[in-house]
Amino acid sequence: MTKTIDKNFSMPKCFNERSKPSLYCPGCGQSIFLKHLGFIIDDLEIQGKTTLGIDIGCSLLAWNFFNFDIVQTHHGRSVPVAVGYKLSNKRRIVMSIMGDGGGYAIGLQSLLHAAFRNNPISVFVLNNTGYSMTGGQMAPTSIPGEITTTSPSGKDPKNSGKAFHGPELIKQISDNSAYIARASVSNPIMLQKMIKKTLENQIKNNSFSFLEVLTPCPTNWKTTASESFNFLSKMEKEFPIGEMTKNEK
Amino acid sequence: MEKLSYITGNEAAVLGAIEGDAESFFGYPITPATEILEGWIRKAEENKNLNYLQTEDEIAAGFAVIGALLAGKKAFTATAGIGHVLMQDPISMAENERLPFVGIIAQRGGPSTGTVIYSQQELNLASYGGNGDGLRIVYSASSVSEVYYLSQKVFSIAWKYRFPTFLLTDGYLAKQRVNTKLEKYLKPFPSSKILREMKDKPTHLRNCYGSEIEFANILKRNIADYKSLINKVAESESYKASDSKYLIIAHGSVASAAKDSVDILRNSNVKAGLLRPITIRPLDSRNIRRLALKAEKVFIIESAFEQFARMIIFKVPEIANKTVKIYKPAEGFTPDEIASLVNEKI
Numbered sequence: 001m002t003k004t005i006d007k008n009f010s011m012p013k014c015f016n017e018r019s020k021p022s023l024y025c026p027g028c029g030q031s032i033f034l035k036h037l038g039f040i041i042d043d044l045e046i047q048g049k050t051t052l053g054i055d056i057g058c059s060l061l062a063w064n065f066f067n068f069d070i071v072q073t074h075h076g077r078s079v080p081v082a083v084g085y086k087l088s089n090k091r092r093i094v095m096s097i098m099g100d101g102g103g104y105a106i107g108l109q110s111l112l113h114a115a116f117r118n119n120p121i122s123v124f125v126l127n128n129t130g131y132s133m134t135g136g137q138m139a140p141t142s143i144p145g146e147i148t149t150t151s152p153s154g155k156d157p158k159n160s161g162k163a164f165h166g167p168e169l170i171k172q173i174s175d176n177s178a179y180i181a182r183a184s185v186s187n188p189i190m191l192q193k194m195i196k197k198t199l200e201n202q203i204k205n206n207s208f209s210f211l212e213v214l215t216p217c218p219t220n221w222k223t224t225a226s227e228s229f230n231f232l233s234k235m236e237k238e239f240p241i242g243e244m245t246k247n248e249k
Numbered sequence: 250m251e252k253l254s255y256i257t258g259n260e261a262a263v264l265g266a267i268e269g270d271a272e273s274f275f276g277y278p279i280t281p282a283t284e285i286l287e288g289w290i291r292k293a294e295e296n297k298n299l300n301y302l303q304t305e306d307e308i309a310a311g312f313a314v315i316g317a318l319l320a321g322k323k324a325f326t327a328t329a330g331i332g333h334v335l336m337q338d339p340i341s342m343a344e345n346e347r348l349p350f351v352g353i354i355a356q357r358g359g360p361s362t363g364t365v366i367y368s369q370q371e372l373n374l375a376s377y378g379g380n381g382d383g384l385r386i387v388y389s390a391s392s393v394s395e396v397y398y399l400s401q402k403v404f405s406i407a408w409k410y411r412f413p414t415f416l417l418t419d420g421y422l423a424k425q426r427v428n429t430k431l432e433k434y435l436k437p438f439p440s441s442k443i444l445r446e447m448k449d450k451p452t453h454l455r456n457c458y459g460s461e462i463e464f465a466n467i468l469k470r471n472i473a474d475y476k477s478l479i480n481k482v483a484e485s486e487s488y489k490a491s492d493s494k495y496l497i498i499a500h501g502s503v504a505s506a507a508k509d510s511v512d513i514l515r516n517s518n519v520k521a522g523l524l525r526p527i528t529i530r531p532l533d534s535r536n537i538r539r540l541a542l543k544a545e546k547v548f549i550i551e552s553a554f555e556q557f558a559r560m561i562i563f564k565v566p567e568i569a570n571k572t573v574k575i576y577k578p579a580e581g582f583t584p585d586e587i588a589s590l591v592n593e594k595i
């Protein structure tokens with residue numbers, strides 16, 4: 001059973017306190033995700049066995065977020081670094097965290113091939129429907145009609161495609177033993193459960209494990225707290241939350 | 250009699266890397282470097298301590314090399330031409346984070362897909378290809394036995410000084426099968442875990458900085474480290490150069506042809522000599538300067554358009570007026586050809 005947030009601790013034990021308060025904007029879904037990830041790492045007692053590769057995108061802000069080894073890579077390249085590291089150090093639990101631009105645009109080739117080869121790493125793609133670090137450009141995940149700095153009249157699916165569904169694509173080419181799911185920071189209990197499975201599937205089944213997490217970016221969405229959650233609900237309609245196993249009907 | 254092995258340059262690279270304690274290889278096929286990938290995989294099937302992955306492209310190969318380096322493995326890649334272009338993305342990360350990245354570059358004709366055979370046009374790319382200042386160590390081999398020797402040495406140099414280190418060959422060297430002396434490199438330097446897996450003192454490696462001042466201090470330290478290795482790493486070979494009136498400066502396969510041209514020229518009483526940089530980055534400027542200033546005329550010969558000449562003349566600008574630059578981009582030279590080109594200009 002997944003323990004939910006331990007009320008005695010406002011911060012996960014594996015956090016690097018010196019890096020707090022973190023550089024993430026107030027209300028950022030990415031820092032909410034990182035906090036839940038921290039609690040699960042505490043819960044599984046794997047702080048001493050974990051290595052994290054981060055991307056360039058807002059995930060780069062996590063370069064010293066936890067008290068375990070972290071390497072900041074390039075935009076879209078945290079997956080091949082994680083693949084090479086895991087191949088060389090099979091006992092470590094290896095994670096990669098990146099944005100949807102890193103995962104589904106510049107780094108898609110490596111993400112798909114890691115899934116296709118069933119490399120035993122845990123990959124987290126944080127979907128905020130845009131390129132946040134660079135100031136809110138359109139991403140493959142932007143929803144039709146969404147206004148961004150590079151789709152000022154709203155994303156036109158005729159030119160730019162609809163909203164990119166990562167886990168659904170990865171499911172097509174991954175091994176039956178892979179874990180593939182989508183969570184949202186709006187539902188922390190389910191999010192924690194899925195983070196746990198994304199790590200456990202690497203540990204127990206030695207298989208590729210993938211979680212997309214829907215995360216608000218109030219800064220680039222230019223939303224208040226309640227507007228952020230309204231847009232997150234809209235995202236949840238576009239990107240259904242849940243686990244995608246190979247054998248489901 | 251010393252024992253010789255009848256092998257190709259690419260086979261020598263694989264054997265040398267193994268002798269140099271390499272453990273991991275990541276790559277993507279490209280002529281004329283492909284046999285290094287194939288040869289490594291054959292060796293890895295016999296020896297379970299060696300691992301490898303044929304990746305989806307050169308970018309992933311380079312970043313997977315980085316992953317293996319972080320785990321403390323002596324890891325490398327081999328590529329050429331346009332694959333070498335893609336490889337600059339991971340190499341620039343290695344340059345920033347001071348990772349002991351090793352690459353064997355079998356040069357082919359460029360730009361673009363060019364030819365699959367031969368050139369010396371990847372000198373600039375190997376030396377200065379990233380979006381930084383080119384803090385890299387670059388060797389150029391001129392024979393198959395030197396490919397073997399340097400393929401061992403690059404790993405020790407990379408791990409000792411923590412700068413990306415490359416060995417340049419070319420399609421002629423990579424594919425020729427010759428009797429080869431297998432000389433051991435006697436000063437192996439060990440690898441160690443870069444991500445140290447310590448719970449109390451985690452390693453946090455970054456390449457992105459928020460402040461110009463903070464980053465400038467890191468670059469200053471890297472430049473100082475690079476400058477202090479120059480005298481220890483820079484090397485060159487000279488052949489009949491100490492009394493030469495006409496000094497040829499060449500590297501790699503061109504230098505091996507030029508060595509024969511020196512003998513041809515000497516036989517007709519032309520006092521020629523050869524200076525062959527073994528390291529392109531850093532250059533052995535002291536030796537170049539010493540011999541080039543003494544010579545009446547200097548010939549810089551290369552299979553690229555003045556890439557090598559620019560590097561040499563930058564180090565010894567005084568020789569510019571007495572230097573003849575001879576270049577045939579992506580084409581080789583024969584000894585007779587070099588001898589007559591020199592004869593024409595003296």
Ligand SMILES: Cc1ncc(C[n+]2csc(CCOP(=O)(O)OP(=O)(O)O)c2C)c(N)n1
Binds near residue numbers: 099133
């Ligand atoms: C090769 C390369 N191209 C472009 C950039 C500029 N860049 C930095 S972050 C980023 C987009 C990040 O978007 P995403 O991956 O969705 O992450 P987010 O910032 O939204 O978390 C881009 C394009 C880069 N760092 N590297």
Ligand code: SF4
Binds near residue numbers: 024025027128132218
């Ligand atoms: S820009 Fe957006 S994604 Fe980046 S830290 Fe701020 S809120 Fe989070």
